[in-house]
Amino acid sequence: xxxxxxxxxxxQAVSNAFISKLQAFEALREDDxxxxxxxxxxxxxxxxxxxxxxxxxxxxxxxxxxxGFAARYKLTSRGRRQIFGYLIPGDFCDxxxxxxKTMDHSIATLSRCRVATLSPETIIEITDRRPALSRALWMTxxxxxxxxxxxxxxxxxxxxxxxxxxxxCELHVRMKAxxxxxxxxxxxxxxxxxxxxxxxxxxxxxxRSLKELRDAGLVSMSNEQIAIPNVERLKQFSGFDPTYxxxxxxxxx
Amino acid sequence: xxxxxxxxxxxQAVSNAFISKLQAFEALREDDxxxxxxxxxxxxxxxxxxxxxxxxxxxxxxxxxxxGFAARYKLTSRGRRQIFGYLIPGDFCDxxxxxxKTMDHSIATLSRCRVATLSPETIIEITDRRPALSRALWMTxxxxxxxxxxxxxxxxxxxxxxxxxxxxCELHVRMKAxxxxxxxxxxxxxxxxxxxxxxxxxxxxxxRSLKELRDAGLVSMSNEQIAIPNVERLKQFSGFDPTYxxxxxxxxx
DNA sequence: CGACTTTTTGACCTAATTCAACTAATGTGG
DNA sequence: CCACATTAGTTGAATTAGGTCAAAAAGTCG
Numbered sequence: 001x002x003x004x005x006x007x008x009x010x011x012q013a014v015s016n017a018f019i020s021k022l023q024a025f026e027a028l029r030e031d032d033x034x035x036x037x038x039x040x041x042x043x044x045x046x047x048x049x050x051x052x053x054x055x056x057x058x059x060x061x062x063x064x065x066x067x068g069f070a071a072r073y074k075l076t077s078r079g080r081r082q083i084f085g086y087l088i089p090g091d092f093c094d095x096x097x098x099x100x101k102t103m104d105h106s107i108a109t110l111s112r113c114r115v116a117t118l119s120p121e122t123i124i125e126i127t128d129r130r131p132a133l134s135r136a137l138w139m140t141x142x143x144x145x146x147x148x149x150x151x152x153x154x155x156x157x158x159x160x161x162x163x164x165x166x167x168x169c170e171l172h173v174r175m176k177a178x179x180x181x182x183x184x185x186x187x188x189x190x191x192x193x194x195x196x197x198x199x200x201x202x203x204x205x206x207x208r209s210l211k212e213l214r215d216a217g218l219v220s221m222s223n224e225q226i227a228i229p230n231v232e233r234l235k236q237f238s239g240f241d242p243t244y245x246x247x248x249x250x251x252x253x
Numbered sequence: 254x255x256x257x258x259x260x261x262x263x264x265q266a267v268s269n270a271f272i273s274k275l276q277a278f279e280a281l282r283e284d285d286x287x288x289x290x291x292x293x294x295x296x297x298x299x300x301x302x303x304x305x306x307x308x309x310x311x312x313x314x315x316x317x318x319x320x321g322f323a324a325r326y327k328l329t330s331r332g333r334r335q336i337f338g339y340l341i342p343g344d345f346c347d348x349x350x351x352x353x354k355t356m357d358h359s360i361a362t363l364s365r366c367r368v369a370t371l372s373p374e375t376i377i378e379i380t381d382r383r384p385a386l387s388r389a390l391w392m393t394x395x396x397x398x399x400x401x402x403x404x405x406x407x408x409x410x411x412x413x414x415x416x417x418x419x420x421x422c423e424l425h426v427r428m429k430a431x432x433x434x435x436x437x438x439x440x441x442x443x444x445x446x447x448x449x450x451x452x453x454x455x456x457x458x459x460x461r462s463l464k465e466l467r468d469a470g471l472v473s474m475s476n477e478q479i480a481i482p483n484v485e486r487l488k489q490f491s492g493f494d495p496t497y498x499x500x501x502x503x504x505x506x
Numbered sequence: 507c508g509a510c511t512t513t514t515t516g517a518c519c520t521a522a523t524t525c526a527a528c529t530a531a532t533g534t535g536g
Numbered sequence: 537c538c539a540c541a542t543t544a545g546t547t548g549a550a551t552t553a554g555g556t557c558a559a560a561a562a563g564t565c566g
Contacts, residue, residue: 074406077492082406096395099388104399104497135352142349146357148401153327153335155408156453200409202523239330244357455555460514
């Protein structure tokens, strides 16, 4: 682990999560990958609960999460918070900004994170001269959109317990895709307050629902870790269907 | 009005809604616009409650709504329906499909619609040789995403009445952007069942909430039309902030 | 005019919220 | 390493927003 703000050689230091991520969509040529790696600028370490970008900002670089968890969110005029999605290793934070001048939401770390940056020029170069990479990036954007639809359905049509279970299924599949699970276990540094801001439920109700999920033997949680003893059962329970994540070889995951 | 399936000369027949739409984001060069118009293939008229594309389809063309209303939706394994967004004149239905092979949701007309189609080759040509158009299209995609986030916040953090009011504000602004409002009036051919599938509320509760909004003088509805006597008041009531639609000159709307 | 769909209303029920207190955890400085 | 402060998790009791069921009005349309 490195000190805040220290630069590192991209080559070794960069976790391969974001490569696996891109490859999960489309086979990239070796030279595209190498080029992308070489374009990574500063790699910084950011503590938990820090905003990476804030609503209204004119962002100057595209961030990629290499390690840790982050979340997109927005505050309402009534002082409530809604989380729109979780960012796990390999995820691009703010591709849109190449086009949209200002952020319409914020992104904050949920745990200590290692974050890489790509310059806007790199993005321009991708769109102008790296069609395969370009498609891969657009693809991640479409998957974000599909995920938002699934979350909307989750809030609109499912009960509290089903919602939470569905989120856990999604995170499990995504973590597995970047090889960050062992059996049903994976790191999940979420507070119940954060879950509540995600699910549109009160903290108290999240707490009670989690208890019921635990009592039913569907999940178990301890110190920033979650265990899903029987993934198939949890999927069944929550009505989870991974198609929307558009991962290759989802079945083999 | 034309008969189902009949072709028309694109030039005159195509409403200019979708041109206004694209221009609302980015000033397009005349030749790009003309070229895009010339690429429009068949224009068909489709009755209400017809699927334009269905989940699982491998779509072959990109649809553009020229007239009427449509909606993206998905059915759950439990037989419930969630609507993800409304498509109004000028909107592209399924840009993503150029990249994603299969639809992960369906699109159905809510009223009789005139729909234009663009061939996949046209889309490819846009991404390969029309950078300005390409950016405009990507932009629409990012706005869809931002809109989904706002809807998620809507379901997660707002009360029934606020939710509904917020939807009406959004539709009002979007309809105004393609010049389909007169004062606070615009066409809105939604049943309460459809509203309920949008809001994650029961039909009965939608009915009662609408009544309260009416009684409060915030909206009035009659035969497929809606009137918002005081737009500013409704925005205030629902916490609506149009930034997420990324329209130019929103203030002047 | 019927047949059908949509809207409205009433009575009752329940999932989820709110408020409030209490119990772990986690962290911090001495 | 402990005392204290702070944050996160748990539990109970009372309340409410919204759901369900059922039936009556009111539109819509061939």
